[in-house]
Amino acid sequence: MSDFEQLISKRRSIYNLGKNINLTPAKIEELVKSAVQYCPTPFNSQSGRAVLLFGNASKKLWNITEKHLQKVTPPEKFSATQSKIASFAAGAGTVLFFIDDDITKNLQSKFPLYAEQFSVWAEQAQGMLQYIVWTLLAEHHIGASLQHYNPLIDEDVRQSFNLPANWRLTAQMPFGSIEQPADDKTFQPLEQRVKIFSD
DSSP states (O other): OOHHHHHHHHOOOSEEEEEESSHHHHHHHHHHHHHHSSSGGGGGGOOOOEEEEHHHHHHHHHHHHHHHHHSSOOOGGGHHHHHHHHHHHHHSEEEEEEEEEHHHHHHHHHGGHHHHHHHHHHHHHHHHHHHHHHHHHTTTTTOOOBBBTTTTEEEEEEEEOOOOOTTEEEEEEEEEEEEEEOOOOOOOOGGGTTTOOOO
């Protein structure tokens, strides 16, 4: 198995996070910037955006999330929701992922033949960006998971961090030290998932 194959198998959803990571904020910033710069995008549109939160800024994000969830969660279930949010806030930081919708609209205008596809392609590029960041963190023994509290928190996040209106939030990635490893993963038979044809 190649180093890359080993790395992609190492990336898992880690929910129990801590702050004892072995990288500086500057190094994590470097990893995120590299992912944003080199992630493939349709027509080289470079529509992916990322916001990196550390310390109190990350806690602020999860306080916002908890506040909004309390409004929509039945009272008898909110304790479990609070515990889940606390596990994310306990990490070293959070990466927020966005799509710049102005870029998508511009491409739709320039290339009307593909207009319906550009939003789909932008989402696909987002998935690649998120995966790249996630895998880079895993390479450095940093745990992470991918969360989706948008659009519930979108407007509050935009205002709290003074972000452009054309940046659309797509996901939140809390990260930190791995305080509890992921459970064993089961796999469907590959014969049911991959088909091979040849001449």
